[in-house]
Each structure stands twice: as structure tokens, then as C-alpha cells.
Amino acid sequence: MGHAAADELIRGKRVAVVGSGKSAFDTVAECAAANGGRYPCAMICRSGRWMVNGGFVWGVSLGHLFCNRLAELTVHKPREGLALALLAILLTPLRWLLSKLAETYFKMQIPMEKHGMVPEESFAGSMSGCRLGVLPDKFYDRVEEGSILIKRARSFSFCTDGLVLDDDDTGERVDADVVVLATGFRGDQKLTDMFVSATFKQQIVAAPLYRQCVHPRIPQMAVIGYTENLTSIYTFEMMAKWVAHLLAGAFRLPSVVRMEASAAEWDEHLVMRRHGEGGGGKPCLGGVSTWYNDEMCRDMGYEPRRKKGILAEWLQPYGPADYAGIL
Structure with missing residues (x-):
């Protein structure tokens, strides 16, 4: 509207x-x-x-x-x-x-x-x-x-x-x-409802996503916007750039075992944002968003350190402008 x-x-x-x-x-x-x-x-x-x-x-x-x-x-x-x-x-x-x-x-x-x-x-x-x-x-x-x-x-x-x-x-x-x-929505339920296969329905909720974008055991599927952050649109934009580089062949995914190990390790450090009392949770990058973007940059072949100068690198906050050069 x-x-x-x-x-x-x-x-x-x-x-x-x-x-x-x-x-x-x-x-x-x-x-x-x-x-x-x-x-x-x-x-x-x-x-x-x-x-x-x-x-x-x-x-x-x-x-x-x-x-x-x-x-x-x-x-x-x-x-x-x-x-x-x-x-x-x-x-x-x-x-x-x-x-x-x-x-x-x-x-x-x-x-x-x-x-x-x-x-x-x-x-x-x-x-x-x-x-x-x-x-x-x-x-x-x-x-x-x-x-x-x-x-x-x-x-x-x-x-x-x-x-x-x-x-x-x-x-x-x-x-x-x-x-x-204006009550939001259940992203985990929406992901589950995408599949007819009972196996995929179980896998999508049971295992975390690699780089918060792809499931190690569900091929040809990318998810953008499921994992949140304090500034979500900026995070979703980085996810979209990462998926675009993957589709363009700029890098290859590691083995299923390595993706699962990495996703599980990240899952331990992500905050789970709850959906009401007793509800499920959505992963949230919380205080590790710059660390997450560093991983994304390395995958895409870009330098993760985006500031000019040591003081700026450590003291200035990171934001969308720092990654504008990644197309």
C-alpha cells in the first residue's frame, strides 16, 4: 500500500x-x-x-x-x-x-x-x-x-x-x-512451511544455517533475513551480497561436514530472540555482527578491515557505508 x-x-x-x-x-x-x-x-x-x-x-x-x-x-x-x-x-x-x-x-x-x-x-x-x-x-x-x-x-x-x-x-x-x-511473524514456521518433504521440514528447524544463509543438507536454497541484528536491513544486505557472490561462482562452499561444524559453532554464540512466552527463537547476531561480516568478506574475497587507519579501525562503529564497495 x-x-x-x-x-x-x-x-x-x-x-x-x-x-x-x-x-x-x-x-x-x-x-x-x-x-x-x-x-x-x-x-x-x-x-x-x-x-x-x-x-x-x-x-x-x-x-x-x-x-x-x-x-x-x-x-x-x-x-x-x-x-x-x-x-x-x-x-x-x-x-x-x-x-x-x-x-x-x-x-x-x-x-x-x-x-x-x-x-x-x-x-x-x-x-x-x-x-x-x-x-x-x-x-x-x-x-x-x-x-x-x-x-x-x-x-x-x-x-x-x-x-x-x-x-x-x-x-x-x-x-x-x-x-x-504490528505483531511480527514466526520466521521459523515460514521456513518449515516452504517444504512438502517431512525430511526437509525436520532438517530446517533442527540444524543451524551456514553463514546464516544456506543449509548444509538442503541444496539450492538460500535464506536471507532469518537471522536478525540490531540493524537488520544492513545485515540482510550483506547476506544478499554473499549469496550473489556464491551464485556468481566467486567462491565455493566447503564440505557438508565443515559447514555443519561452522554453523554449530556460530549457533552457540548467537542470541535466540524469543517469540513470546514459551515460544521458539530466531537467531540474532547481537554483539558479533562485525565478526560475522569479517567472515562474509573473506568468503567473497574482500579485505575485512574496512577503515582507514588503526584508530578508526578499532574505535569507529561499522555500518553499511563501510561495505558499499562490495557490489
Whole structure:
């Protein structure tokens, strides 16, 4: 749906958005901007989520604190060797301290707790679990003005003129002309449903993907976008480049045994992002994204060190611009 069509759908309507992820916050902000306080947009959240405003902590960007090579030394990585493993153990208190400082700052600066949006997990857990997002501009200003209403509910059901919270006829009702479900999707289920073969269905969920893109025992299939990161579009772009180079014959895959061993080793270091209570999980690169991109670059035949100068290499955060030369 185009922007004009979406704007026509929500303008002058009572809108309820179900979800607490980045897409939900963005949708709510769009609705509030279109309708203002006359038709407040209701945001129905089941669980809290860490959202930050601009990504700066006391003037220092989150990228410089958590997304450069120096910060990556504080986390364990696949095939890192004994020296790096010991260094990660020694630097664990430093990462905890930086995470706590960031957590304290955002709790002071963003009124999440006031509106019931502070999650049970810590900021550090959100960072490693890929549950960190960036707030739309002036989001909580619109909450204070009354153009956004935040409501918490474990479940909901539909009724004639909107929603009933907590799936109870006696529960709170939210009037709505339009209900937007911004609740995400189950990527593992979508992968399984692709296959008719019971063998392939079992293999796709039982074994991790090599380079987070190909299954060692399912030929002629590549998956882009299943494994997430704090900046997923940037990660998906690197996956697409890697698959394109593979199809072009720039490199060959190793043996099935070696792919399985590498995939299993990476799986031990990936955070599993959970789908609700008791649900399955999606792998997340978390704090090892630059290490992952190094592997991808070596496969494609590119130099993994993308910065100019030693200080820049270790202190500046890595981002999409660093890999723009890989076509």
C-alpha cells in the first residue's frame, strides 16, 4: 500500500495498533501525526521493549559504545582463540558498566516507566537480544498531548466497534475503526512451511544455517533475513551480497561436514530472540555482527578491515557505508 493510500485509510479514523516493536511505534506515530488529539491512536502492548531516542548516551553514540571492534572484544565470538576468549572474560565488567550507564541514562531521559513501557530485561539484554529500537521523533510528546494512548494487555479479542482487552467481555474496550496488527511473524514456521518433504521440514528447524544463509543438507536454497541484528536491513544486505557472490561462482562452499561444524559453532554464540512466552527463537547476531561480516568478506574475497587507519579501525562503529564497495 502506498503512503497516500495508507494516509487516506487512517485519516479521520479511530486507529488501534497492536504490537510493541519498531513497526508498531512507527505506525502509531504516523497515525498520531495524521489525526492528532481528535482521534487518538491506541497502542496495545503485551510486553515492553527498549526504545531509545537518537542513540546517544551523554553525547556519545551507541555505535561508539557497542558497535566497533573495541567493544566487540568484550563478547565471546566463534573461533576467537584462547587469547581473545580470556580477554572477553576480563572485559566483561567493562561491558556491564557501559550497559548500566546507558540504561540509567535512557531511564532518566525517556519516560518509559511512566507509561508502562520498561521491559523486565535490562538494556544489556536488549542489546544482545536484538530487542533495541529507535523511537520516532517526539513520540512521548504525543503521548503527553493525548494523541497517543498506550495500553498494556496480555491478550485481546475483536468486538463490533473495536477491541476488548484481556480477552474478557468485562474487560476494557478500545473503540477503533481500523486495527493494525504490528505483531511480527514466526520466521521459523515460514521456513518449515516452504517444504512438502517431512525430511526437509525436520532438517530446517533442527540444524543451524551456514553463514546464516544456506543449509548444509538442503541444496539450492538460500535464506536471507532469518537471522536478525540490531540493524537488520544492513545485515540482510550483506547476506544478499554473499549469496550473489556464491551464485556468481566467486567462491565455493566447503564440505557438508565443515559447514555443519561452522554453523554449530556460530549457533552457540548467537542470541535466540524469543517469540513470546514459551515460544521458539530466531537467531540474532547481537554483539558479533562485525565478526560475522569479517567472515562474509573473506568468503567473497574482500579485505575485512574496512577503515582507514588503526584508530578508526578499532574505535569507529561499522555500518553499511563501510561495505558499499562490495557490489
